[in-house]
Amino acid sequence: MDSKTEQRLQTERNIWLATNRADGRPHLVPVWFVWWNGRFYLGIQSGSVKAQNLARNPKVSLALEDGVRVVICEGTAVSLPSPISPELNQIFQTKYNWNFATDNEYDLLIQITPDKWLTWTGGDAEGNGGE
Structure with missing residues (x-):
């Protein structure tokens, strides 16, 4: 992964998460996330x-919000046992001013390990540029 992508994963506020419903339909939502030690971490509600x-x-599948500098990741998720590590909790606190360890509503910590990356740079809104 190049340094620009790594930096974006550290600083972007939201990422789109796609999961699969029981009937096969996709479920796509924006979520807060932390990129730490080569994995994504999300706090979600267990229900x-x-x-x-x-x-x-x-x-x-995960995708950053930018449709010009595209970063998509396919991965595998696991739920982590409580409590959250103090170091990871501090990263959530710094990035979002959110203390996951004391949040009773968002009670499930998910770790996503990347399996495949897709990245490219497209043109601007007028169709100029691209790689």
């Missing part, structure tokens, strides 16, 4: 559609 989908099928 959410995302959590139900991940319990059935841990395969996911």
Whole structure:
């Protein structure tokens, strides 16, 4: 992974998470995330559609919001046991001013290990440029 992509994963606020519903339809939502030690970390609600989908099928896709400098990741999700590590909690605190360790609503920590990356640079809104 190049340094620009790594930097974006550290600093971008949201990422789109795609999971699969029981009937096969995709479920796509923006979520907060942390990129740490080569993995994604998300805090979600244990009763959410995302959590139900991940319990059935841990395969996911993630995409940064930018449609010109595209970063897409396919990966495998696992739920991590509580409590969250102090170091990871501090990263969430610094990035979002969110203390995941004390949040009773968002009670499930998900770790996603990348399996495949897709990246490219497209043109601007007028169709100029691209690689």
